[in-house]
Amino acid sequence: MDIAVIGAGYVGLVAAVCLAKSGHMVTCIEKDKNKIEMMDRGHTPFFEESLDELLKTALMTERLDFKQALSEVKWPEIIIVAVGTPTLPGGRVDLSQVNMALAEIAGFSKPVTVVMKSTVTPGTGRRLKEKYLRNNNQQYVSNPEFLREGRAVYDWFNPDRIIIGGDRKAAGQLMEIYSDIDAPVILTDITSAEMIKYSSNAFLATKISFINEIANLCEYVGADIDDVTNGLGMDRRIGKDFLKAGLGYGGSCFPKDTRALDYLSSVNGYNFSLLRAVIDVNNKQKLRVIQKLRWVLGDISGRNVAVLGLAFKPGTDDIRESPALEIINLLAEEGVQVAVYDPVALPKACSHLLNHVICSDSAEQAISGSHAVILTTEWEQFIKLDWQKLKELMKEPYLIIDGRNCLPAEKLRQFGYRYIGIGRLAE
Numbered sequence: 001m002d003i004a005v006i007g008a009g010y011v012g013l014v015a016a017v018c019l020a021k022s023g024h025m026v027t028c029i030e031k032d033k034n035k036i037e038m039m040d041r042g043h044t045p046f047f048e049e050s051l052d053e054l055l056k057t058a059l060m061t062e063r064l065d066f067k068q069a070l071s072e073v074k075w076p077e078i079i080i081v082a083v084g085t086p087t088l089p090g091g092r093v094d095l096s097q098v099n100m101a102l103a104e105i106a107g108f109s110k111p112v113t114v115v116m117k118s119t120v121t122p123g124t125g126r127r128l129k130e131k132y133l134r135n136n137n138q139q140y141v142s143n144p145e146f147l148r149e150g151r152a153v154y155d156w157f158n159p160d161r162i163i164i165g166g167d168r169k170a171a172g173q174l175m176e177i178y179s180d181i182d183a184p185v186i187l188t189d190i191t192s193a194e195m196i197k198y199s200s201n202a203f204l205a206t207k208i209s210f211i212n213e214i215a216n217l218c219e220y221v222g223a224d225i226d227d228v229t230n231g232l233g234m235d236r237r238i239g240k241d242f243l244k245a246g247l248g249y250g251g252s253c254f255p256k257d258t259r260a261l262d263y264l265s266s267v268n269g270y271n272f273s274l275l276r277a278v279i280d281v282n283n284k285q286k287l288r289v290i291q292k293l294r295w296v297l298g299d300i301s302g303r304n305v306a307v308l309g310l311a312f313k314p315g316t317d318d319i320r321e322s323p324a325l326e327i328i329n330l331l332a333e334e335g336v337q338v339a340v341y342d343p344v345a346l347p348k349a350c351s352h353l354l355n356h357v358i359c360s361d362s363a364e365q366a367i368s369g370s371h372a373v374i375l376t377t378e379w380e381q382f383i384k385l386d387w388q389k390l391k392e393l394m395k396e397p398y399l400i401i402d403g404r405n406c407l408p409a410e411k412l413r414q415f416g417y418r419y420i421g422i423g424r425l426a427e
């Protein structure tokens, strides 16, 4: 099929490249000329596992090209809208890019099925359809994505389910683009499809805030969160995923989508108190590492602290709402001499940090001379560091605060470190 994808971001570019791999003819529309030039050379504007080689193959087989406007495109059968829907103050979703895309499509008044992959709050699609797609030769379907950053290509080809919100005719056409993907399909109305997306992310965020509260309580009663999580996750009704205690969730989705759902509830006069608690727990969770630092060091001003990890999770260079950034800036404001390192996200992050924060070229350089190390992103590279040797670079009390519970606590204590995790049994 001939498909146009509007937006070459974390969702749009993955969709364009994967659809090309599936044999469709795809044009990806991106307004940023520099990004187009970069992608035309086969380079992706962000770090995503295996996307680079898939992009090069798509270009080589001439199944994918990039344009700056819909007017430059041979009219497609399907247009996928995958533009950004950032958060406005108070949690409201900024629909300006979505409105511009729909207005442009309506302006052509040529037959097409519009597939909404941008995350829009429940009720939005129905309004967009009524406002822009009045002539019935332009269909609208909601087709939310469930792509994890760092695993997006895998998740595209291995979805747990395909959600389609719209009428049967439009849904049938959409199913053609997924013909090579083996997954159950749920056909529902537009608003319910939108609600499936938001409730999915809100529930996963709830699991994370729940396990973080359990971990915090473990610290008071002397339980070990690793064993608790292991026992909890074995219950098939609960499942083991998204029960990793740590600094809480970051990224461009969970924080945005939970705030948007909270805002939607409020404007509809509903008090979604559980969701508000999930957000509140997450906002406070990252500050606990600073309390732990104070608990061991006392006055932290003037101390040297290394922070390992800037990306909001491993496998990506995305720093959006990364807990590490807030922790680093809070420490720097308290007079702590902070040195940071991340194997991938360093260049993107340094411009967001207070100017006296030291951006180091290696974990060793960041750790050298430090009184404490805070691990904020569970990169494999940090887990594999020679911690026994690294202790020689540090100063007393050789403190490690493992914000992601990813280091071997007992072994580090044997090396002479003061190790503190999140909800892990104290030494």
Ligand code: UDX
Binding pocket: 145, 146, 147, 148, 149, 150, 201, 204, 208, 241, 242, 243, 244, 245, 246, 247, 248, 249, 250, 251, 252, 253, 254, 312, 313
């Ligand atoms: C998420 C959803 O998983 C995906 O389906 C949706 O389409 C987009 O949002 P993503 O934000 O890329 O994907 O990352 P994810 O792997 O879900 O992790 C989100 C955050 O939760 C990260 O900050 C991660 O560190 C944190 N997390 C995740 C935990 O703290 N504990 C866990 O057990 C799992």
